[in-house]
Amino acid sequence: MIIQIVKMEIMGxxxxxxxxxxxxxxxxxxxxxxxxxxxxxxxxxxxxLPGSVAGLYVFSRTKKERRSRFLSQxxxxxxxxxIAEWIFISLIIAxxxxxxxxxxxxxxxxxxxxxxxxxxxxxxxxxxxLAALSIAMDIPKLPVPYSPIIMFLWLFLITIYxxxxxxxxxxxxxxxxxxxxxxxxxxxxxxxxxxxxxLTAKYWLHGKVxxxxxx
Amino acid sequence: xxxxxxxxxCKTYKEFSLGPVDLKLEAGTAHGLIGANGAGKSxxxxxxxxxxxxDQGLIKVNGNYADQSSGGWKQSIGYVGDYTAFYDHLPAxxxxxxxxxxxxxxxxxVVQTLASRFDLNLSQQVKNYSTGQRTKLAIICALAxxxxxxxxxxxxIGLDPVSRxxxxxxxxxxxxxxxxxxxxxxxxxxxxxxxxxxxxxxxQGRILRHEDKExxxxxxxxxxxRYDGELGEIPNQxxxxxxxxxxxxxxxxxQSTIWYLEKLGAESVQSNRISTxxxxxxxxxxxxxxxx
Numbered sequence: 001m002i003i004q005i006v007k008m009e010i011m012g013x014x015x016x017x018x019x020x021x022x023x024x025x026x027x028x029x030x031x032x033x034x035x036x037x038x039x040x041x042x043x044x045x046x047x048x049l050p051g052s053v054a055g056l057y058v059f060s061r062t063k064k065e066r067r068s069r070f071l072s073q074x075x076x077x078x079x080x081x082x083i084a085e086w087i088f089i090s091l092i093i094a095x096x097x098x099x100x101x102x103x104x105x106x107x108x109x110x111x112x113x114x115x116x117x118x119x120x121x122x123x124x125x126x127x128x129x130l131a132a133l134s135i136a137m138d139i140p141k142l143p144v145p146y147s148p149i150i151m152f153l154w155l156f157l158i159t160i161y162x163x164x165x166x167x168x169x170x171x172x173x174x175x176x177x178x179x180x181x182x183x184x185x186x187x188x189x190x191x192x193x194x195x196x197x198x199l200t201a202k203y204w205l206h207g208k209v210x211x212x213x214x215x
Numbered sequence: 216x217x218x219x220x221x222x223x224x225c226k227t228y229k230e231f232s233l234g235p236v237d238l239k240l241e242a243g244t245a246h247g248l249i250g251a252n253g254a255g256k257s258x259x260x261x262x263x264x265x266x267x268x269x270d271q272g273l274i275k276v277n278g279n280y281a282d283q284s285s286g287g288w289k290q291s292i293g294y295v296g297d298y299t300a301f302y303d304h305l306p307a308x309x310x311x312x313x314x315x316x317x318x319x320x321x322x323x324x325v326v327q328t329l330a331s332r333f334d335l336n337l338s339q340q341v342k343n344y345s346t347g348q349r350t351k352l353a354i355i356c357a358l359a360x361x362x363x364x365x366x367x368x369x370x371x372i373g374l375d376p377v378s379r380x381x382x383x384x385x386x387x388x389x390x391x392x393x394x395x396x397x398x399x400x401x402x403x404x405x406x407x408x409x410x411x412x413x414x415x416x417x418x419q420g421r422i423l424r425h426e427d428k429e430x431x432x433x434x435x436x437x438x439x440x441r442y443d444g445e446l447g448e449i450p451n452q453x454x455x456x457x458x459x460x461x462x463x464x465x466x467x468x469x470q471s472t473i474w475y476l477e478k479l480g481a482e483s484v485q486s487n488r489i490s491t492x493x494x495x496x497x498x499x500x501x502x503x504x505x506x507x
Contacts, residue, residue, distance in 0.1 A: 074314075075318065
């Protein structure tokens with residue numbers, strides 16, 4: 001049933017998929033190629049990609065609520081809807097990451113392994129970012145204590161990380177070794193912790209408090 | 216057999232509370248849910264459907280408890296809400312095809328028949344539909360899986376008079392051929408007057424009356440009479456109009472009122488039937504007066 005919901009969401013939102021793909025391809029050509037996939041290119045991509053995804057996500061929010069209401073009328077459980085929603089979002093996120101992946105493959109200086117690592121990093125980053133955004137948007141509607149703190153905490157964490165990533169690339173500290181090799185395990189653990197925490201928090205909020213689908 | 220049972224159903228928003236609502240709908244009966252704007256009709260429907268989470272209470276649909284651990288009980292419900300979302304850029308037929316995967320008893324034959332009767336072009340994108348056409352599509356979705364319980368939340372909004380008439384005709388047919396239970400909310404009592412066996416009057420989140428339509432019509436009457444003298448409080452009086460010695464009283468228990476008036480010596484006592492719409496208006500007005 002979860003797969004059925006995801007399939008329906010993809011079919012029903014093809015315009016979001018095509019729009020996103022177009023946006024990222026344009027972004028890629030404008031920023032990444034002239035900069036030859038340098039750190040600056042990645043920094044801009046880091047800013048542009050989550051920004052564009054977030055923008056689209058916010059833009060489609062009203063529509064999403066109506067979709068959620070539509071989904072909640074189906075003979076499925078709320079848990080199935082939440083899981084399907086996250087699979088759907090994960091697929092949307094895979095788009096910009098795939099664009100970067102392709103760009104990396106086309107660049108002679110990068111190996112497949114390096115590009116794959118970059119893909120994973122961006123993927124985890126975007127999942128965390130969207131989870132934070134999603135929770136931040138749900139929080140004001142939910143009667144939970146310390147809601148303003150929870151609302152901004154996640155965004156704050158992600159922003160700090162997004163700032164640290166380019167700085168550490170230049171200074172070769174924190175997330176990167178002296179020979180500019182990233183501490184992959186550290187980065188992925190960081191994203192993993194954020195992602196899992198956020199997903200759990202979202203699931204808990206949906207399951208625990210008031211209306212679970214944005215009503 | 217009970218098709219829908221609500222026990223102590225409650226839902227509280229910041230400025231509105233529904234319930235506690237206790238309600239039992241027997242299979243094969245039609246019920247009109249009447250109430251003013253903001254009375255709690257849509258909230259009640261949403262709670263039943265699980266579109267909003269109820270604060271407390273039990274809901275039983277066709278013998279199954281409506282809980283979050285399973286969605287199977289929704290197979291028994293056909294629902295038309297105040298707004299039905301679809302995938303707008305897809306044709307209506309595609310929307311219906313996707314929905315059909317969720318329902319065991321989905322019938323494409325019902326879809327085609329209803330679409331043809333509603334004169335609805337299913338190959339058209341939903342975004343090009345008018346409000347009325349969207350409603351028609353929602354009605355088709357609600358009926359296509361042949362549910363034993365139909366929840367219609369003001370389904371006639373946006374429908375032209377011909378389509379509204381057609382909807383009533385379809386509902387009449389469905390009520391006759393199947394053991395269908397219907398809960399139909401509306402502001403316009405006349406719309407449901409012919410169809411409903413019982414009327415539920417709701418105000419400020421609480422059910423004021425759930426009575427047989429005929430029982431209401433027999434008890435709620437307009438009584439006219441002439442009386443020359445000081446008239447005290449008339450038993451079961453809901454409202455009164457006085458023109459000199461001519462009185463016009465709306466009573467919620469006409470027999471008791473007539474007995475009192477005749478005992479008092481009132482002349483030309485006559486009991487007149489009033490429309491179901493007027494009865495509902497009087498019930499709601501009476502409630503407002505009592506509350507204030």
